[in-house]
Amino acid sequence: MTAQAETHAFEAEVQQVLSLVIHSLYTNKDIFLRELISNASDALDKLRFEALTDSSLLPEGETLGIVLDADKERGVLKIADNGIGMSREELVANLGTIASSGTRRFLQAAAEGGDGSERPDLIGQFGVGFYSAFMVADEVTVETCRAGTDEGYRWRSKGDGSYEIEPAEGLSRGTVVSLHLRQPGEEGEDGPASEGALKYLEEWTLRDIVRRYSDFVEHPVQMEIERTEPKLDDEGKPIEGETESVTKLETLNSRKPLWARPKSEITDEEHAEFYRHLTHDWNEPLSSMHFSAEGSLEYTALLYLPSKAPMDLFDPSNRDSNVSLYVRRVLIQKECKELLPSFLRFVRGVVECADLPLNVSRETLQDDPRLGQIQKRLVKKTLEEFAKLLDQKREEYAEFWDAFGSVIKEGIWSGDAETEKIAKICLFHSSNGEAMVTLDEYIERMQEGQEVIHVLTGADRATVEASPLLESVMAKNEEVLYLIDPVDEWVLQRLTEYGEKKIVPLDRGDAQEDDDVKEKREELQKEHEGFLGALQSSLDDEVSEVRFTSRLKDSPAVLVAGAGGMSGHMERLLKRSGQEMPKQKRILELNPEHELVKSLTKLHGVDANSPRIAEAAEILHGQALLAEGATPKNPKRFSKLVTELLLGSVKG
Ligand SMILES: Nc1ncnc2c1ncn2[C@@H]1O[C@H](COP(=O)(O)OP(=O)(O)OP(=O)(O)O)[C@@H](O)[C@H]1O
Secondary structure (H helix, E strand, O other): OOOOOEEEEOOHHHHHHHHHHHHHHOOOOOHHHHHHHHHHHHHHHHHHHHHHHOHHHOOOOOOOOEEEEEEOOOOEEEEEEOOOOOOHHHHHHHHHOOOOOHHHHHHHHHHHOOOOOOOOOHHHHOOOHHHHHHHOEEEEEEEEEOOOOOOEEEEEEOOOOEEEEEEEOOOOOEEEEEEEEOOOOOEOOOOOEOOOOHHHHOHHHHHHHHHHHHOOOOOOEEEEEEEEEEEEOOOOOEEEEEEEEEEEEEEOOOOOOHHHOOHHHOOHHHHHHHHHHHHOOOOOOOEEEEEEEOOOOOEEEEEEEOOOOOOOOOOOOOOOOEEEEEEOOEEEEOOOOOOOOHHHOOOEEEEEEOOOOOOOOHHHHHHOHHHHHHHHHHHHHHHHHHHHHHHHOHHHHHHHHHHHHHHHHHHHHHOOOOHHHHHHOOOEEEOOEEEEEOHHHHHHHOOOOOOOEEEEEOOOHHHHHOOHHHHHHHHOOOOEEEEOOOOHHHHHHHOOEEOOEEEEEOOEOOOOOOHHHHHHHHHHHHHOHHHHHHHHHHOOOOEEEEEEOOOOOOOOEEEEEOOOOOOHHHHHHHHHOOOOOOOOOEEEEEOOOOHHHHHHHHHHHHOOOOHHHHHHHHHHHHHHHHHOOOOOOOHHHHHHHHHHHHHHHHHO
């Protein structure tokens, strides 16, 4: 350590990450190079972006690039870029702490994934790519000089809990990461002697890894390659039989951005690798969408649908689009929120537009109507892709829906796209069987005379299936959609009809009934007005009305909300999320055909003041709550009443 070097301890979480990275997390060590090249490429993009507004940062004619240097004698591999570089503060913040909110989740996920080999995607996904260098190196040095300054710094660490920073003279703009590669036989703390990492000094190994993982990085990844070539005479002609060793800087990657290549030429492997490069998601994408627009607004889009949900899908602080915006090969914004609405935030990819000005700023992007135009088309294309998958790959789509359906449905209640188009690709649980169904399939199966789409919300399938509200509908063989995703309550507020059929929750408003049934019920209701009134007054704090219903077959009572009212399920969801709201009174509906209800009306007829009536009201109300998976208002009292009732019947 020199006089000016300062030693810092890594943030505790970095230490944990390092320990995981070094010891067990990755089985495929090759990807350290992908991560470092990706960081270098990002640094070049950042420089190019800053140079749009400050041209002094990038002298004209200078080429941006990444150079690999393998020093076999010292066992050192260098990855150099002439990108944005880092100031002293940035070095500390970027390489000594983990700023990203994903860190804790990373550590959690790693812990859940056992030895980590099952989750090889974790490093990149959580923005800890740099530390993967320690998988192959026992010491890492970073020499860096921030663009626009002439102060250079050297950062050094053995990955053992601390790092040093010291000023460094004579550095030019950019960053050089030097890896002191592990020697064969070096004992890792985790046990067996490693095979070492010196293979990463071999030309063919590096060439192969760059080709595999970083081919489409658009900046050149170069390396000095030594070749034996025929010796040339003064006129430049080969001298027969004489050779010499020549060193040339060769570019290892083909550099053509994938989206700029003809669609038909791109292989599945290339898509998978590019997707990995963009997302750090180790799983293959479910599908890709590649299209261009010509005319007044020219752009190309290459979008991917992931097959598995990322960990932060529901992170409220991370709801913006994950699509990058390029303008004529310059990356303007990595996560450009104007390109896709929040309900499609899991779609990953790139849009390159030729018609936006290069000096577009993040602020002006917000108001640029051209981005709105692009967004509209991307949404349309993505919804079409969902429809195609639904039609052609039902099983995969069902899995995809399982992972992303809740997010896609946000599009309905946020009003970000046409409700009907999203509704068309939604899958719902149904009384028709275990498989999820679409609204179109439901409509196709509707019974003769069935006018509306029946739905019922609830906490889970078992609760909904046990609801007395299904009784009369099922008796008519009519299907019910079980809306058991918490967002469904919000979806229903906007999705009130589909394909010209009304979508009617079974627990709200009046029951659907034929005229004769209605007439009979109303007659009975009139006849027993006094009884219903008595029940109502004893439950006055809880319910707004007690009335007869035709929707029950086997159960005596059920709770429903008035038309447009709040369901019990919604009330419970809101309460659970801590939202204050005025007390909701619902309607207690009784089945006039049920023996219990009949007996109670009789009792009321004989003795209108019997205390039994009020007790029965309480029990019926408690039962109705139990049937929807809730608890009676006063469980202790409810239990006491039931016990007394039971006792009475046992004693005879
Ligand atoms: N070559 C480099 N030039 C400039 N900055 C760099 C370089 N390498 C790393 N950094 C800085 O260090 C940070 C941390 O890098 P790291 O690879 O750990 O995570 P990340 O790149 O932010 O996330 P991810 O790996 O998911 O892309 C980067 O965000 C960047 O700011």
